Amino acid sequence: MKRLLISAALLIAAITPLKADEGMWLPALISERISHMQSHGLRLSAEDIYSVNQACLKDAVVLFGGGCTGELVSAEGLLFTNHHCGYSYIQKHSSVEHDYLKDGFWALSRTEELPNPGLTVSFLERMEDVTSIILKGYKPGKMDEAQRVKIVKKNTEKLVKEAEKEGNGLKASVEALYYGNQYFLFVFREYRDVRLVGAPPSSIGKFGGETDNWMWPRHTGDFSIFRIYADSNNMPADYSEANVPYTPKKFLKISRAGVNEGDFTFVYGCPGSTQEYVHSAAVDYIANVSDPEKIALRTTRLGIMKKYMDGSQKVRIQYSSKYAGVANAWKKWQGEEKGLKKMKTVEVKKEYEKRFSAWAKGTEYEGITDNLAAIYEERNSIYRAYEYYRETVLTIERLRIASGKSFDMKDYYEPIDREMFVAMMTAFDKGLEDSYKPDYFLQKRAQYGSMEAWRDAVFASNEEAKALSDALEAYFNGPILSKVRSLSESLDLVYRDYMRAQMEFEPNKAFYPDANLTLRVAYGHVEGYSPADAIYYRPVSTLKGIIEKDNPDIFDYNIPQTLRDIYARGGFENQPVCFLATNHTTGGNSGSPVLNAHGNLIGINFDRVWEGTLSDLDFDPDVCRNISLDVRYILFIIKEIGHAAYLFDEMCFED
Ligand code: ARG
Ligand code: GLU
Secondary structure (H helix, E strand, O other), X not given: OHHHHHHHHHHHHHHOOOOOOOOOEOHHHHHXXXXXXXXXXXXXXHHHHOOOOOOOHXXXXXXXXXXXXXXXXXXXXXXXXXXXXXXXXXXXXXXXXXXXXXXXXXXXXXXXXXXXXXXXXXXXXXXXXXXXXXXXXXXXOOOOHHHHHHHHHHHHHHHHHHHOOOOOOEEEEEEEEHHHOXXXXXXXXXXXEEEEEEEOOHHHHOOOXXXXXXXXXXXXXXXXXXXXXXXXXXXXXXXXOOOEEOOOOOOOOEOOOOOOOOOEEEEEEOOOOOOOOOOHHHHHHHHHHHHHHHHHHHHHHHHHHHHHHXXXXXXXXXXXXXXXXXXXXXXXXXHHHHHHHHOOHHHHHHHHHHHHHHHHOOOOOOOHHHHHHHHHHHHHHHHHHHHHHHHOHHHOHHHHHHOOOOOOHHHXXXXXXXXXXXXXXXXXXXXXXXXXXXXHHHHHHHHHOOHHHHHHHHHHOHHHHHHHHHHHHHHHHHHHHHHHHHHHHHHHHHHHHHHHHHHHHOOOOOOOOOOOOOOEEEEEEEOOEEEEOOEEEOOEEEHHHHHHHOXXXXXXXXXXXXXXXXXXHOOOOOOEEEEEEOOOOOOOOOOOEEEOOOOOEEEEEEEEOHHHHHHHOOOOOOXXXXXXXXXXXXXXXXXXXXXXXXXXXXXXXXX
């Protein structure tokens, strides 16, 4: 009997994951996960995380700008986010006399805080399952998809209008989850007077630059500080001197206790997009076609930019932001491709589809995976063309300028663009069959005989540039895009059934909806990883590592002299900087609060390790790690570099 009990206990231990890892959970449904979270160390209740009746952690988290997360850290509307999330605003305030990007910025009083027209932050008021309301009037089997779309649209409009009735900055939206098997209403309150309070110099906030991006060991001080302002009723208002600091329902206490390997952590934020439940054919395309091809095309572009940037300080500044944009996804895809191949995600999915198909035989889901495979078969070549346009000819700046699109000529360097023209036109021409190119392109190609001759004509004549741009755009926006759209619609339709079927196939599995920039909770623990044989990465980096990387001759590693001086004074060798954890995050989670078991702030999420970026499609617990800035490094920089320790007066420390 005893033996039986022991083996039963072992069995339970074997099927319940030992580690809290994969998943981005809806806060409103967190009660379904709470005991699992608690068994991994959480000391809070579901109501502490999400509640509509009492102040809770969700009230301290905001969607920052269009695609980042931020968190409240004082009773007076003070907010933390990433440096790379605040970057464009810091840049707009910068000039030759006040280079806040280079030197950092610290408001010494409230009156020095800088307004940012256009920047908004949104608090989630509530979210709720509205599936039955949205699908009211829809009769499955009796109506076609177009009728369903119409009904969903009508019901959504009504619901949104109702939810926004109060005004006062309320913004509502209905989001489809699980490919439209479920609909949730999200009601946000959007504040639009958000001011810059502080930012470290880029040599700290962007330390490591592109070299260290997506990498560990990491030492980037990736934070900036803002403050939300409201009218005298604490409601959203346009910028006005009369506005007062916003009083949040809840703000985060800061923990200075530090992190240790194994500690429970959770991340509260707005992940942008994942595709965890797609067919093997989708992964096959990404791992074996899309990622490798796009990486190669971007390698060419980056090489051209770098050559000119290395030769001129002025060009480096002009192109650094563009370079960063191109390099970011380029590096991510490399990790994704490698990870998907290592995990054999395609094979594993095929195996799963075999088991699924056997189960689906004789049900309404019979043949569904074959159906998906057939649509992908048709879609992949046109989708490849779509991606090729975007990664080649549509990146040529001369064509964008000629087409009259908004373009900052201040950041234009023609020799780069001339070389880019030849490289991208050649790649486009070689990479795609002629059937994907407009007739204009084929005629001109014959007429000029070489890309160099064509380039000279395009750079000499705005008309010639505009004609080419118009032809390419028309073909891209016409035949290519419309086909891509209609095939995506067909896919989504089948996915709606496939998603539901997968949930029926594995009724005991906990499914989380793919990310769609709605608020989520991910949880895990502080942990290092092994990126390759014989290497183990410890999960915490320190100031010592910054000094080791410091090199005045390398732009990415040239730290401010004051930081060198502070270090030389001694006592800061073990100052923590960043840490790794197993939380499942993605783009959009930048700036998200990283919380300890008590819900106190221990860090700010800003990146993942590149070996783990396959987590957008397949979570590998061995290498999927999010990278956070240790909150103690933020405090250190505020005090030692910003001389802005007065900000601590309004913060609340747990210890
Ligand atoms: N990899 C991070 C993210 O995906 C940081 C990007 C900004 N930093 C950079 N060096 N490009 O957003
Ligand atoms: N840096 C990303 C962001 O801006 C987060 C990195 C990721 O997890 O993709 O959201």
